[in-house]
Amino acid sequence: MKLVKIVPAIALGTLLLTGCGQEEKVKLETNAQKMSYGIGLNIGRQMQREGAELDADAIAAGIRDVMAGAEERLSMEEIQSAFMAMQEEAERKQKALDDEAAQASKDFLAENGKREGVKTTESGLQYEVMTAVEEGESPAATDRVRVHYHGTLISGEVFDSSVERGEPAEFPVNGVIRGWIEALQLMKPGEKWKLFIPAELAYGARSPSPAIPANSALVFEVELLEIVKD
Structure with a gap:
């Protein structure tokens, strides 16, 4: 899993992921909606290829908090620590393979x-x-x-x-x-x-x-x- 690659891809998908967890309300009628869905598919495929163990609802929550101007739920230190832990685990698994x-x-x-x-x-x-x-x-x-x-x-x-x-x-x-x-x-x-x-x-x-x-x-x-x- 290459987290450095995954993060930019997630950033590109904000249009779609803000609606994550609300699939029944998603409309795919306008060009913007269709493009957003396509971006989401690309993100999902990349995450699948990289073997990323990520939570789509948590990603959407982070995007919604920023867009709503809400207080961040985790400190940057906590987030960086989680990134490092996941990267180390991915490297350990790859070395074993x-x-x-x-x-x-x-x-x-x-x-x-x-x-x-x-x-x-x-x-x-x-x-x-x-x-x-x-x-x-x-x-x-x-x-x-x-x-x-x-x-x-x-x-x-x-x-x-x-x-x-x-x-x-x-x-x-x-x-x-x-x-x-x-x-x-x-x-x-x-x-x-x-x-x-x-x-x-x-x-x-x-x-x-x-x-x-x-x-x-x-x-x-x-x-x-x-x-x-x-």
Whole structure:
């Protein structure tokens, strides 16, 4: 939960939230009313994404007190203390999730590396050759390649797939995550490998998107279609 992001969003929604708790009286007829409702939807969605444990009635009460010129019910010190406590709790929960993901990834790779056909490189990258090609030249780090890929978490949940989109991807070998850079330079055009990439060869402790938690090992089926020549 990122409270710094949430507060400005709440401020933008004052038109709607002043009526919170009075849903039966809300009218959505004028453009201003419709716009206000849309702002409220956006706030609600953001709060849901951030996992914010906020009370809509309390938010509305604060807005109404200001607009009515009423005495504030809490001191700024009390409010700041509550913000800090919620931020610390959110960070504690996120760290627990990150640690859990790191351990699950470590356990998965330890067992996966024992499977027949799975090879582990010095860096910790694991791969399994699905389709082998005897002849051909592997791309260099400076080459561009066209590939088809299907990426999942170790749970099997898909986070990205050119196969599902039906369109190969094209990019420079040295423009992707470290696990891919290493693997592509070992592959030959026409080959298809399954990669098991440790978090430190992927995105590490950084979450690049909500679909990929921090400290996640990633699994890719990668088919090297061709080395793109100028």
